[in-house]
Amino acid sequence: MTDRYQSLAHNPIGKFVVKNLGLPNPPDLERWVEGSPFVKGTVLIGAAPTSTLGKKLNTTLKASGITTVGVRADSKRYKGLVFDATGIADTAGLALMQQFFTPALRSLASNGRLVVIGTLPEQATSETAAIAQRALEGFVRSAGKEVGGNGSTSNLVYVGAGSEDALGSTLEFLLSPKSAFVSGQVIRLGLTELVAPDAVADPAKPLAGKVALITGASRGLGAAMARTLHRDGASIIGLDVPGLSSELDAVMAELGGTSIAEDITADDAPKVIAKAVKAAHGGVDIVVHNAGITRDKRLKNMKTENWNLVIDISVGAPQRITAELLKQKLINTGGRVIGISSIAGIAGNNGQTSYGTAKAGVIGFVQDLSKRVAKDGITVNAIAPGFIETDMVKTMPLGIREAGRRLSSLSQGGLPIDVAEAIAWYANPGSSAISGNVVRVCGQALIGA
Numbered sequence: 001m002t003d004r005y006q007s008l009a010h011n012p013i014g015k016f017v018v019k020n021l022g023l024p025n026p027p028d029l030e031r032w033v034e035g036s037p038f039v040k041g042t043v044l045i046g047a048a049p050t051s052t053l054g055k056k057l058n059t060t061l062k063a064s065g066i067t068t069v070g071v072r073a074d075s076k077r078y079k080g081l082v083f084d085a086t087g088i089a090d091t092a093g094l095a096l097m098q099q100f101f102t103p104a105l106r107s108l109a110s111n112g113r114l115v116v117i118g119t120l121p122e123q124a125t126s127e128t129a130a131i132a133q134r135a136l137e138g139f140v141r142s143a144g145k146e147v148g149g150n151g152s153t154s155n156l157v158y159v160g161a162g163s164e165d166a167l168g169s170t171l172e173f174l175l176s177p178k179s180a181f182v183s184g185q186v187i188r189l190g191l192t193e194l195v196a197p198d199a200v201a202d203p204a205k206p207l208a209g210k211v212a213l214i215t216g217a218s219r220g221l222g223a224a225m226a227r228t229l230h231r232d233g234a235s236i237i238g239l240d241v242p243g244l245s246s247e248l249d250a251v252m253a254e255l256g257g258t259s260i261a262e263d264i265t266a267d268d269a270p271k272v273i274a275k276a277v278k279a280a281h282g283g284v285d286i287v288v289h290n291a292g293i294t295r296d297k298r299l300k301n302m303k304t305e306n307w308n309l310v311i312d313i314s315v316g317a318p319q320r321i322t323a324e325l326l327k328q329k330l331i332n333t334g335g336r337v338i339g340i341s342s343i344a345g346i347a348g349n350n351g352q353t354s355y356g357t358a359k360a361g362v363i364g365f366v367q368d369l370s371k372r373v374a375k376d377g378i379t380v381n382a383i384a385p386g387f388i389e390t391d392m393v394k395t396m397p398l399g400i401r402e403a404g405r406r407l408s409s410l411s412q413g414g415l416p417i418d419v420a421e422a423i424a425w426y427a428n429p430g431s432s433a434i435s436g437n438v439v440r441v442c443g444q445a446l447i448g449a
């Protein structure tokens with residue numbers, strides 16, 4: 001749906017009113033256009049002298065076709081600022097990061113990207129290093145709030161031991177317009193047993209040869225995920241309730257995909273889905289448990305049947321379906337299981353105890369399963385969307401809708417494509433070191449961690 005305030009704020013009279021009354025001024029966010037490079041511009045790289053990534057960082061970015069420089073020129077604008085903080089071993093060393101970013105921020109282009117790279121604090125070799133590395137989180141989150149006004153974002157990547165060669169897909173995502181609505185996030189590589197990243201044969205079609213199953217694919221975020229994974233080369237199997245089968249068939253016809261009309265909470269759903277996946281492609285590489293509903297009521301007015309429905313659709317059914325697919329060995333090696341949580345599952349939300357419980361359950365599901373299937377080369381992660389412009393938000397009262405849009409570093413709602421791009425990044429064969437993560441796609445909303 002359209003954001004009328006944002007359109008008004010950008011016309012000449014609106015601009016004047018917004019400026020003089022100090023109202024939120026949502027920046028225009030750039031989105032990635034198929035065929036474009038990951039970064040339209042240059043990325044400035046800095047590092048603490050003792051940092052460990054060294055040349056690897058440059059080589060990784062060059063392999064993705066990203067232009068880098070190591071020395072800042074006053075006259076230049078930079079689309080990305082990347083700082084390798086892996087070598088910072090005490091809090092005094094954090095000043096190295098400030099000394100890099102303070103002058104460089106004056107040269108940051110609009111829709112620019114700040115990325116800090118650290119080491120997992122729990123793997124630090126000393127107490128002082130663990131503290132300094134943990135401090136990086138506060139830096140990126142605060143910096144995100146400072147740079148959001150011009151559409152820029154700020155994120156942190158912790159590189160676990162052994163996952164230094166698996167940074168490529170994450171840097172492509174974070175530095176490109178694909179991550180337009182991702183800010184203030186912490187991504188952890190190497191939390192589970194490591195599997196070497198698969199090479200991507202064709203960068204324009206990183207998911208060529210892969211099969212993706214997406215539930216709730218007839219509309220909203222699910223339809224955007226289906227289109228985006230298909231854009232990246234995957235064959236699509238879309239699922240939705242029988243009542244939406246004609247809408248689902250229309251999306252699948254557009255993508256040459258396969259439809260499954262099934263209610264995921266039905267007793268036979270796991271077996272029906274497994275059978276359909278086997279018949280269509282013999283197995284599946286990417287499973288996105290996107291189907292979800294809200295039945296919002298204050299706890300004192302909650303009906304048990306609605307409580308059960310919300311929990312079962314978001315987390316009970318995904319558990320049973322994944323278990324059946326794993327039991328029948330239908331999730332291929334290098335597989336990706338992706339849950340859809342919500343910022344309400346992280347921070348809680350007034351009137352959403354059932355939804356908040358269900359979406360926190362999704363986090364439990366991915367954190368637990370990620371450890372159990374790592375040995376099979378399968379990663380399990382979740383995306384927690386914030387306020388995204390879909391049919392779901394049309395039903396919100398105007399005041400709550402406006403608060404949801406404006407109370408973030410980017411002062412606007414996200415688009416379905418923003419969530420879909422994050423799914424495509426998890427699904428990328430190069431993202432094998434990312435498992436057990438929960439990343440918010442929320443424009444750094446004030447709600448959430």
Ligand code: NAD
Nearest residue numbers: 216220221240241263264290291292342385387388390392
């Ligand atoms: P939506 O209502 O447009 O789409 C959800 C889809 O799930 C629908 O097609 C619906 O038919 C399907 N579905 C529901 N119950 C099902 C069942 N029992 N079996 C099979 N399919 C079923 O909503 P959306 O905004 O696209 O949301 C997609 C996901 O993202 C949901 O899990 C939602 O909770 C989550 N989410 C959305 C937002 C947002 O701002 N839109 C924010 C946070 C999280």
